[in-house]
Structures are given as structure tokens and as C-alpha cells.
Amino acid sequence: MYNFDFEKPSTIADAVAALAGEDAQALGGGQTLIPTLKQRLAAPSTLVSVSGIAEMKGVCVEDDGSVAIGGATTHADVAADAASSYPALAALAGQIGDPAVRNRGTIGGSVANNDPAACYPAGVLGSGATIVTNTRQIAADDFFQGMFTTALEEGEIITSVRFPVPQAASYQKFLQPASRFALVGVYLARFADGVRVAATGASEDGVFRWSEAEEALNKEFRTDALLGLHINPMNMIGDLHGSKEYRAHLVSVMTKRAVEACS
Amino acid sequence: MPKDSGIGASSKRREDVRFLTGAGNYTDDINVHGQAYVHFLRSDIAHGRITNIDTSAAEGMPGVVKVFTGKDFEGVGGMPCGWEVTDRHGAPMQEPPHPILAQGKVRHVGDPIAAVVADSLALARDAAEAIEVDIEELPAVLDMKAAAQDGATLVHDDLKNNICYDWHLGEEDNDKVNEVFANAAHVTTLDLVNNRLVANPMEPRVAVAEYSRGTDEYTLYTTSQNPHVIRLLMCAFVLGLPEHKVRVVAPDVGGGFGTKIFHYAEEAFCTFAAKACNRPVKWTSSRSEAFMSDAHGRDHVTTIELALDAENNFTGLRTNTHANLGAYLSTFSSSVPTWLHGTLMAGNYKTPVIQVNVRAMFTNTVPVDAYRGAGRPEATFQLERVIDKAARELGVDPIALRRQNFITQFPYDTPVALTYDTGDYNGTMDKLEAAADLSGFAARRAQSEANGKLRGLGVNCYIEACGIAPSNIVGMLGARAGLYDAATVRVNATGSISVMVGAHSHGQGHETAFPQVVADMIGIDESMVEIVHGDTSKIPFGMGTYGSRSLAVCGSAMVKATEKVIDKAKKIAAHLLEASEADIELKDGQFSVAGTDKSVAWGDVTLTAYVPHNYPLEVEPGLEETAFYDPANFTFPAGAYACEVEVDPETGQVSIEKFTAADDFGNIVNPMIVDGQVHGGIGQGIGQALLENCAYDENGQLLSASFMDYAMPRADDLPFYEVDHSSQTPCTHNPLGVKGCGEAGAIGSPPAVVNAVLDALNSGGKAVDHIDMPMSPSRVWTAMHS
Numbered sequence A: 001m002y003n004f005d006f007e008k009p010s011t012i013a014d015a016v017a018a019l020a021g022e023d024a025q026a027l028g029g030g031q032t033l034i035p036t037l038k039q040r041l042a043a044p045s046t047l048v049s050v051s052g053i054a055e056m057k058g059v060c061v062e063d064d065g066s067v068a069i070g071g072a073t074t075h076a077d078v079a080a081d082a083a084s085s086y087p088a089l090a091a092l093a094g095q096i097g098d099p100a101v102r103n104r105g106t107i108g109g110s111v112a113n114n115d116p117a118a119c120y121p122a123g124v125l126g127s128g129a130t131i132v133t134n135t136r137q138i139a140a141d142d143f144f145q146g147m148f149t150t151a152l153e154e155g156e157i158i159t160s161v162r163f164p165v166p167q168a169a170s171y172q173k174f175l176q177p178a179s180r181f182a183l184v185g186v187y188l189a190r191f192a193d194g195v196r197v198a199a200t201g202a203s204e205d206g207v208f209r210w211s212e213a214e215e216a217l218n219k220e221f222r223t224d225a226l227l228g229l230h231i232n233p234m235n236m237i238g239d240l241h242g243s244k245e246y247r248a249h250l251v252s253v254m255t256k257r258a259v260e261a262c263s
Numbered sequence B: 001m002p003k004d005s006g007i008g009a010s011s012k013r014r015e016d017v018r019f020l021t022g023a024g025n026y027t028d029d030i031n032v033h034g035q036a037y038v039h040f041l042r043s044d045i046a047h048g049r050i051t052n053i054d055t056s057a058a059e060g061m062p063g064v065v066k067v068f069t070g071k072d073f074e075g076v077g078g079m080p081c082g083w084e085v086t087d088r089h090g091a092p093m094q095e096p097p098h099p100i101l102a103q104g105k106v107r108h109v110g111d112p113i114a115a116v117v118a119d120s121l122a123l124a125r126d127a128a129e130a131i132e133v134d135i136e137e138l139p140a141v142l143d144m145k146a147a148a149q150d151g152a153t154l155v156h157d158d159l160k161n162n163i164c165y166d167w168h169l170g171e172e173d174n175d176k177v178n179e180v181f182a183n184a185a186h187v188t189t190l191d192l193v194n195n196r197l198v199a200n201p202m203e204p205r206v207a208v209a210e211y212s213r214g215t216d217e218y219t220l221y222t223t224s225q226n227p228h229v230i231r232l233l234m235c236a237f238v239l240g241l242p243e244h245k246v247r248v249v250a251p252d253v254g255g256g257f258g259t260k261i262f263h264y265a266e267e268a269f270c271t272f273a274a275k276a277c278n279r280p281v282k283w284t285s286s287r288s289e290a291f292m293s294d295a296h297g298r299d300h301v302t303t304i305e306l307a308l309d310a311e312n313n314f315t316g317l318r319t320n321t322h323a324n325l326g327a328y329l330s331t332f333s334s335s336v337p338t339w340l341h342g343t344l345m346a347g348n349y350k351t352p353v354i355q356v357n358v359r360a361m362f363t364n365t366v367p368v369d370a371y372r373g374a375g376r377p378e379a380t381f382q383l384e385r386v387i388d389k390a391a392r393e394l395g396v397d398p399i400a401l402r403r404q405n406f407i408t409q410f411p412y413d414t415p416v417a418l419t420y421d422t423g424d425y426n427g428t429m430d431k432l433e434a435a436a437d438l439s440g441f442a443a444r445r446a447q448s449e450a451n452g453k454l455r456g457l458g459v460n461c462y463i464e465a466c467g468i469a470p471s472n473i474v475g476m477l478g479a480r481a482g483l484y485d486a487a488t489v490r491v492n493a494t495g496s497i498s499v500m501v502g503a504h505s506h507g508q509g510h511e512t513a514f515p516q517v518v519a520d521m522i523g524i525d526e527s528m529v530e531i532v533h534g535d536t537s538k539i540p541f542g543m544g545t546y547g548s549r550s551l552a553v554c555g556s557a558m559v560k561a562t563e564k565v566i567d568k569a570k571k572i573a574a575h576l577l578e579a580s581e582a583d584i585e586l587k588d589g590q591f592s593v594a595g596t597d598k599s600v601a602w603g604d605v606t607l608t609a610y611v612p613h614n615y616p617l618e619v620e621p622g623l624e625e626t627a628f629y630d631p632a633n634f635t636f637p638a639g640a641y642a643c644e645v646e647v648d649p650e651t652g653q654v655s656i657e658k659f660t661a662a663d664d665f666g667n668i669v670n671p672m673i674v675d676g677q678v679h680g681g682i683g684q685g686i687g688q689a690l691l692e693n694c695a696y697d698e699n700g701q702l703l704s705a706s707f708m709d710y711a712m713p714r715a716d717d718l719p720f721y722e723v724d725h726s727s728q729t730p731c732t733h734n735p736l737g738v739k740g741c742g743e744a745g746a747i748g749s750p751p752a753v754v755n756a757v758l759d760a761l762n763s764g765g766k767a768v769d770h771i772d773m774p775m776s777p778s779r780v781w782t783a784m785h786s
């Protein structure tokens, strides 16, 4: 680690102000950022912790039935507090990392980071959620822009994420054996107006929607509808833990399992 | 009835009270007044020529005490290798220098180039970033077979090639071996890889060194399995210091698995720098550093051929192995692919003709050395895999094929230099078949299939050679050390006992098991006996703990010393009881005169030894004895393991459903500790088989450089184990009849897992011959679909 200043504001406004400083960076649960700092791979001048901001924490059901989750809400809190309002998302949160990670790591940090193997991006994109920041609202389809890249501007904070609640949803995570992030994870959400399928862990472009599968499932919500559909392995990640072909195959298997879970 | 104390009792591990309550004292817990911290600047290039190092900016940075480079060590010895292997032509192995800090070249990612000693670790790291290093990059030597070719890039410019040695064991006459294979009714051939592993003990390596100007004495605290070995190597070969001026202390050690046997550059550096800086110097490895500086394990590439006659008797075995030594020779690395591997190729079988060929290669990777099992897992894996493949090719039952070829007469001289003293392989296999409920397998398979899973059963045997010895023989084989051990039994006046042992626990439970033996011999409570270990200033010169040797070798020394103590105590008792020494019996802590009711308690005798008022004049006061013990032979634990897996045909995911181990460890001192050792070993073996993979890319960058990519086994990857230790053929040549149990699990389990997965795939109609470890879901799925 290099030296840095530390601030822990209690309002979004103060956090935004603190982040205006040169090389200031938001700190959520630190589960990604702190290891990066320890490796000396980042050198922010100031860390602005958002974990003291009450208005960024908690799970609540809005008047329109959507579930809003504060940007600084931990995975453990989502797992517990969204269990009745959005069980599939709560289950996703409950599968992230280990208890230590879940009790520190936050939804805002995970979504802002957009790790290609992270779970939340699949849940957010698969649900068609809206990312709410201190300045605007961004549709999930516009938010994720490739590995570790998002629509967020410098100094912009995710204050909450708003999820429309589908009729049924399921997250199927196949573990990368070492990190236990998703080697491939598929989040499937079935709404009255259609099915959304988002896959994480698989693509070199980060989380993506599998539109062929969505179309097929919109016609007929059965696993058989997926027969004959394949992901092109070309843009898949190939590494120590799985070849491109294997990841492409796993997207199909995990999608099938998600359909079974929602049927 | 199970005993509740002494030999054979499952006494609870007394050391666990401190380990589990955070009261352990590990090397990193040691902080010396005024200590400075060292940070090593390590190469991020696998192979290159250092053209320039400029440390001037770093030297001026805040808090910097001193910056060292290879130049500072030009007059100093390099890291020594403790075993000289002689090649097939009688020539000594090529032994390149291994400097403390790189000189001229960097040879693997992680090779230390410079070291900054500063007031704090953060300041040392800051200054290290200001060191300018120019490296002219060279092609990385990685593929072992390519490295052996003429004209390959040289890892060490002064060597004639990258082959450390080309060695063989067993039948020398190639024509004879060819004839065996030509006459065979069936030959099974298998190419396989024994994957490179990183041991990853929970506690990373640490060294803290201090130097006293007043006395010219050094103390090195270090994470070691063998403090005397470190002191000897560092003093005699590296720094040229007199041993009596150097104390090496290894306090509680948080796991080692072999990686903490070796003498490492960082330890020698801290000792050297403590004097050069006139300040204590501390180094604590980060996990990232551990991945690129702890010696790795395994990494063999082998072709094995098994010849069978028409009745399926094994008639010949031939192996060709390339063994990776990495960039430098680590302390015992040269012995692992040779005397700890080739000698085990007979396994449990009476194969009459065996030829083992090993080329040990230098590559631009982290040095490879002993890791739990060291050579024996590599031997077992090849042999038990090729037998399984032969059984499948011949359509015979793999257990029956093994049984048919078992060695049944002991002692047995193998064609590869060992003499097995005892064993009962059929008896152990019987135990396995019962404990693993093999007769119920078909029903379990049907159940799995009903759930859409493939189920497989893998069975294999293993034999290992532990307590490597005797010293005169290992000396002939190239060991530059003796392999005896030592113990001092110091009886205190009030009867309690301190036993100073050369073995050093790094998790094995010596503090519990060793006292059980001494207490049992005397008939006193275990709590009256305490072990002292890990400090060269307190213990006799011993060789430490590795190779499952502690109880078999050091325990034997302890028994001998205890016998001497008892002999002397009997003389004192005879005096007190006014009887003849020959009539004195010791039982339950009482000395009595045979056939009378006259007796005197242990404590009264020990008190008399130190308060010798009423005392036999010809006997020296005091009660303390030392014994050194050099075994007559190795010990030969052996066993049979069974693994049942389920394979998800859609994903290739393997799950271990059942794992059973039947081991013959001879006599057992603490059954619970032995079970625990086997459990841990199996965990590591399953880790190797399914998860662990230390991989480099084509530029020599370590791909699995953290736990994000190096998969350690977790609790939910492992099943509950069934272990059976009731097959017991006691070792014939040590006083306790014990064989050693520390490595068996890691040796015996990988082939069982692989055999089981292949059985599952074949049961599902996939004719898959072999999958290299680790059998990740991706590899299994790929094998099923190619």
C-alpha cells in the first residue's frame, strides 16, 4: 500500500464533494480495492468510504413493487433482507465469496467494478435493473460496457440499484475452482413481458445478454427451446480454468438449469 | 478396549490448546528490539541478463538502512545442495551456483535481484521501487523436452546443457529390457504428467536474524522443519560462520509439507544483513512471494510401459521421466526424482525387471524440491495408473490384477535397490474391500445413474519408504548428510521429564505423541513428560522432520535414551531397596523387587538421583541420557485406497462421494493423530488430483500466482473419510515397530481419484484412457467430448 488520506462522510453530498479531489476514490467494502492497494496496483490520494452513509444502505420495496438496494448495502444484508422481496437476487448475494467477503463487500462496489466473473452484473443485467447514481439513472443495458468498464463518470457514486421484480428468476453459478467467482454464471429472469438471460464469467466483453436464448424462451419457456442454440466460443474467455469452448458450453448448461429452476 | 493413555491411546493433542486459542508463538510473532525490515526486489522476468542495477536513488530514500545486490555477496557462498546424484555414466550431476541475490542473470520470476533494509516494510518497498534494473530479456526455458535438446537456450551459461543429470536405476542392460517387452503378451503404455504444486502452508516463511557485536553471536529465528540442518548448511556452506556462534530457532511452525526443510536465501540474507547493518533484520513472506519463492513440488513428465505375460503377471516395467528442478538446485531437490522416486517403482508388486530413466532439467521456473511424499507420489501415480490402464485393456478386475502380482514373501529385495522388511498387501486389501464396502458399489452406481450422474470406483495400492536411512548407505547414494536423529531425556528431580528431540513438529502433534511413549515406558502420567524442540541451543543435533521419519527415527533415539535412563534408575532403585539390580522391575511408575512387596516410586528414585545422600557410589548423580539412532533400513508403510466419484456428464464436474484408506503403519502410538495425518494427506492428494495446478505461460510468467487462480482444496471439496489402520505388520528393525504415516495420504490418493474418474467416464461409454491432473471440470468435459 501507498499512503493515502481517508474520509468517511455521512451524506452522499459530502462524499461527492470529497471525491472531487484529485485521485480520490470511493471505497465500498474494500474487497476488491484493498487487495489492489496492497499489491500497490493503485495509488489513490484519498479513499472516500461510503460505508457511513445511511441513505445508501438497506433494501426496500418501492411503491411500484420494485426493490431498491442502497449502493453501500453488503452482500450479507441483501442475502437476508431481499430474501422475501426478491429471492433469486438474495440467493445470488448469498453465493458471493465467503462470509467475510459478504459482510464487507457491497452491491455498489461490485457493480462499479464490473469484474467479468462477478455475480451481481449478471443479476443487474438479467433483471433489467436501473443503476441510480448521485447524478442520474442508468439502465443496466447501457451501464456495463465491457470488462471492468462501466458508464460511470469520474467521481460518480452508485447510490442505489433498483430492480423490477420478475415472476420467477434464478441464478445458476458454476464455480471457478480457485477463486470461486463465477467460471460461468447465468441469471435468468422471467417477466410478464419477456425473459432476460444474462451471463457472467464467460465473455471477454464481460457480462452479456444471450438474446437468442431470450427469443427462444419467449416463444416457449421450456428447456427444449434451447436445443440447438450455441454460444460462439470465439469471444469467450479461455484460461487455466476452462477453455473458450467449455465456457460457451457452460452458458448453455447453466441457462438450461435456470429454466428448470424457474419452471 | 482402547487405551486412555500411553502407547495406543488417542490422547488429545495438547499443543492444540495454544494453536486453537491464538496462543501459538510463530516466527512472525517474534519481534526483536530495533529490528529493521527487508523487502526483496524480485524479478518479474523469467530469464534475462542483468545489464545494470542502480541503487543510488533508493539508498537516499527515507528510512533506508542499506541496499544489497548480488555484488555484496560475491565473496559469500551460494545456497548448497545436500545431495550429489551421480549420473548413468558415473559423472556427478551438474551443480550450478545459486547465489543469495542474483548475479549476472535472473532465472525465474521471483528470483531476488536486490534487497532493501529499512526502518519499516513500507519504506523498504518504497525504496525498492526506486531501484533501476536493466535486464536484457532471454528466451525462457520451460518445456523440459525442448530444454534437453542440443542448442537449447541455457539456463546456466556455464553448464554444458540444461540436464542436471541423466540417471537410471534398475536393469542396466537395454537389450534385456527390450527382450522382456518383445516377449510380453501385452504391453500397456501411458504418458502422464505429475502436476507442479505449491505447498502453501498456512504460515508463510519468515526469518528474523539478530547479531550481537558484544559476543559475535547470531540468532536466526526461522520457519523451519529442521533447525540444525539450517544451521549446518548456512554456517558451513553459505556464510562461513562457526556453528557455536550461531543459534537457529524454529518456534511453532504453521505447516511445512516439505517446503520448510530447505535452506533458503532469505534466511541466509537476514543473518548476513544483521551483522552488515548492525541491526536485527526481519523478513515475512507475503503470500504472493510464497508462490514465487517457496520451493514447488512434483512436476514430472513420464512415459511408463508395463509388460505382462499371457497369465497377466507383470514381467517388466520401464519408465522415462523428465523431472523439473526449476532454475536452481534447492537443498534436497536432486534426491527427489532419483532415490526417492526410482527406488519406489516396484511398488507392491514382484515385477522382476524394472528400468527407471530420469532426466532432471533446469528451467526458468521456481526451484522444485520435496513436497509431502517427495518422489514417492510420482512413482505411485505412474505405476498405479498404468496398472489400471492395463486392467481396462485386458478386461480384468483391477484389484484381482494387483493381488495376483503382490509381493507376498518378506524380506523382499526389489530390482530397484530396496529391501522391504515386512508387509501384508493382501491383508491390507482385504481391510480396504470391507471398509469401503466395495460389494455395495454396484448399487451405489445405480443410484447415481438414476440421478443423472456417472459413478466410478478407483482403487490402488501404494508403498513408501520412510525414515530414509541408514546414513552409510545414503552417503554412498550421494547424501551430503547423515540421516540419524537424537534425543536427550532429562529427568527432573521431582520426576517430570523434558525430552529434547531433533525432530521438529510443524503440525504433526509431537508434543502429544512423543510423551505417550516415554510415559508408557516408565508408567507415569503423560502430563509429566514435555517435549523440547526447534532450538539448536537446547536440543541435541538432529536432522528434523520430513519423510515421515520423526517417530521411526527420532522416536527410536528417544526410546534408546529412555532405556538408558531406566537402566540407571534401576541401579539407584536397587540401592534404595537393598536388592540386586537384576531383580528390579519397573511397572506403573514403581520400582519393585521381583517376588517381594518391596518397592520405591519413580519420584523417589529421581529425587535420589539429584539429592544423592543415600546413593550408590559407583553411579553418577543426575538422571539424563542422550541417544543417537541411525536406522538399519527404511520403513515401508503400505496401503490400499478406494475412491468413489460422481461425474456430472453435462459439466464434467467431479465430486468425491466416498474415500476409504486402509494403511499398514505397523504399530501406532496415537490412533487419532495418525487418522488426522492420513486425512490431511488425502486432502492434499485430492487437491492435486482435482484442483491444484501451478502453471506458467510460454514466457515463464506464473499464471497461478495467487489463490485466485491456484485452487486449494476446501472442506466442501472433500468427503468424510473412512480410514482403517488395523492392518499392522510392525517394522522389524526399530524398537517401536513403527513405520511413519505423514505422507501416505498424499501418496496413495491421487491415483485412486484419477482411476475413479476414468472408471466413471468409461461406465458412461466414454473410452477415455487418461486425463492429466488436476482433473478440472473443463479437462474432464473436454476429454469426454474428444
Ligand SMILES: Cc1cc2nc3c(=O)[nH]c(=O)nc-3n(C[C@H](O)[C@H](O)[C@H](O)COP(=O)(O)OP(=O)(O)OC[C@H]3O[C@@H](n4cnc5c(N)ncnc54)[C@H](O)[C@@H]3O)c2cc1C
Pocket (backbone or CB within 6 Å): A025, A026, A027, A028, A029, A030, A031, A032, A033, A034, A050, A071, A072, A095, A096, A097, A098, A101, A104, A105, A106, A107, A108, A109, A110, A112, A113, A115, A117, A118, A119, A120, A156, A157, A158, A159, A179, A180, A181, A182
Ligand atoms: C475472497 C473473495 C471472494 C469473492 N468472491 C466473489 C464472488 O463469488 N462473486 C462476486 O461477484 N464477487 C466476489 N468477490 C468480490 C466482492 O463481491 C467485492 O465485494 C466486490 O467485487 C467489490 O465490492 P466492494 O464493496 O468490496 O468494493 P470496493 O473493493 O470497495 O471497491 C471496488 C471498486 O468500486 C468502486 N466503488 C465502491 N463503491 C462504489 C459506489 N458506491 N459507487 C461507485 N463506485 C464504487 C471503488 O472505487 C473501486 O473502484 C470476492 C472477493 C473476495 C475478496
